[in-house]
Amino acid sequence: MSIGVSLAQLTPSPLSPTNIFAPLSTPAQSIFDLSLMILAITAAIFVIVAGLLVYSVVKFRKRRNDDGREPAQVYGSTQVELAWTILPVIVVLVLFLATARAVFGVQEARQPKGALEVTVVGHQFWWEFRYPGKNVVTANELHVPVGEPTFMTLLSADTDHSFWVPRLAGKTDLIPNHPNKMWIQPLEPGVYVGQCAQYCGTQHALMLLRVYAQSRPDFDRWIEEQAAVARADGSFAEGRKVFERTACINCHAVAGTAANGRFGPDLTHLMSRDTLASGVAANTPENLRRWIARPDDFKPGSLMPPMGLTDQQLDAVTAYLASLR
Numbered sequence: 001m002s003i004g005v006s007l008a009q010l011t012p013s014p015l016s017p018t019n020i021f022a023p024l025s026t027p028a029q030s031i032f033d034l035s036l037m038i039l040a041i042t043a044a045i046f047v048i049v050a051g052l053l054v055y056s057v058v059k060f061r062k063r064r065n066d067d068g069r070e071p072a073q074v075y076g077s078t079q080v081e082l083a084w085t086i087l088p089v090i091v092v093l094v095l096f097l098a099t100a101r102a103v104f105g106v107q108e109a110r111q112p113k114g115a116l117e118v119t120v121v122g123h124q125f126w127w128e129f130r131y132p133g134k135n136v137v138t139a140n141e142l143h144v145p146v147g148e149p150t151f152m153t154l155l156s157a158d159t160d161h162s163f164w165v166p167r168l169a170g171k172t173d174l175i176p177n178h179p180n181k182m183w184i185q186p187l188e189p190g191v192y193v194g195q196c197a198q199y200c201g202t203q204h205a206l207m208l209l210r211v212y213a214q215s216r217p218d219f220d221r222w223i224e225e226q227a228a229v230a231r232a233d234g235s236f237a238e239g240r241k242v243f244e245r246t247a248c249i250n251c252h253a254v255a256g257t258a259a260n261g262r263f264g265p266d267l268t269h270l271m272s273r274d275t276l277a278s279g280v281a282a283n284t285p286e287n288l289r290r291w292i293a294r295p296d297d298f299k300p301g302s303l304m305p306p307m308g309l310t311d312q313q314l315d316a317v318t319a320y321l322a323s324l325r
Contacts, residue, residue, distance in 0.1 A: 017190075017193035018166045019166065020166045020167070022170075024168065024188050024190070025186050026149070026185040027170065027182075028168050028184075030102050030105055030106055030164070031170050032104065034098060034102040037098060038095060038098075038111060045091070048099070058066075079159060080292050083141065106169075106183075111148075114144065115151055116144060116151070117152075117153070118131055118132075118150060118151045119155065120152050120155065120191065121173040121174075121192070122156045122157065122158075122163070122200070123158060123206065124303055125278060125303075126277070127233065128157075132227075133229060137253070138269070139265030140210065141210045142210070142211045143211075144184065144212070144213055144219065145214060145216045145219040146186050146189045146213040147186070147187060149183050151246050152181065152182050152184070153179055153180075154179065154181065155179055156175055156176045156181040158201060159176065159200050159201050160174065160175055160176070161174040161196045161207070162198030163197075163209075164196070165194030168184040168194070169184050169246070172211070189213050189214060191208070191212055192210070195208045195209060197281075203299045203302060204279050207278055209279065210274075215269040215322070226272070227268055228256055229255045230256050230269070230324045236316075236320040237318025238320075238321050239318070239319050239321070240257070242320070243259065243321070244257060244258050246309070248307070248317075249261055252264045252267045253266040253268065254324065263303075266325060267297075267324055269324060270288075270321055271283065271324055273325055277290060280286075280298050281298055285318055288321060288322060289314060291323075293309070293314055
């Protein structure tokens with residue numbers, strides 16, 4: 001039986017799931033703390049400069065003194081000139097060192113022994129998640145244990161993408177032929193929403209993703225279920241036949257069947273996911289049928305073509321895919 005994790009069960013608070021001002025992961029907290037420090041310093045500079053400007057405007061608003069003479073002119077001050085040269089240098093140096101420390105702390109974090117590893121592959125326009133050594137491949141919805149670091153290797157199958165879950169970490173690019181790395185450590189169970197933050201084509205804005213932070217027992221149970229072959233009884237044989245005799249198997253994989261495509265999402269446990277089409281629609285049989293029939297209804301420019309199935313074939317293959325849990 002599937003875990004059946006729902007958004008309502010996992011969302012810990014009414015805060016926006018993309019709220020950058022409510023970090024809930026160690027890397028995101030480091031970025032947030034750095035941002036506050038920079039904001040405080042720049043705000044102080046603004047107050048000082050604006051205060052001096054207002055003071056000057058008020059004090060020297062008259063063109064002449066009461067006795068009719070022009071105000072005395074001040075020609076240079078070594079002390080003032082040194083101050084406004086040295087102080088900005090010190091401020092820039094402090095900001096540089098603080099930023100370098102935060103970047104180094106996130107990027108060069110030591111990976112603990114036994115930490116979860118995930119390979120993330122960006123596609124136009126969806127996400128592939130592989131769990132090395134666990135025989136698990138899924139799409140668009142990343143599951144991780146709460147409170148533990150997850151280290152990710154980022155790859156691209158086509159063009160530039162950028163992995164960004166605002167409450168968990170900063171943006172990290174996925175560049176063809178150039179592996180990148182990042183890590184997250186959710187501190188509370190929940191569903192964290194992110195998306196591609198690098199323009200990658202027509203449906204860049206709808207290349208969404210979800211991170212499910214679960215307790216270790218729930219995560220282990222999810223891994224065990226995802227590693228199993230697809231479960232579909234014989235009553236869906238007609239739909240499976242349609243699926244295996246069309247171009248579907250050229251792009252999609254279903255463990256335990258002839259389908260072993262790699263261009264589209266792995267469908268072995270399709271109905272264990274909450275969403276379709278990289279988070280665009282709820283994963284229901286009705287939406288699944290519409291997606292198979294006319295992908296452009298959801299994502300114009302999607303690389304998945306309409307399959308041209310008859311209504312009978314469409315009903316059969318939808319029923320088959322809806323049985324994959």
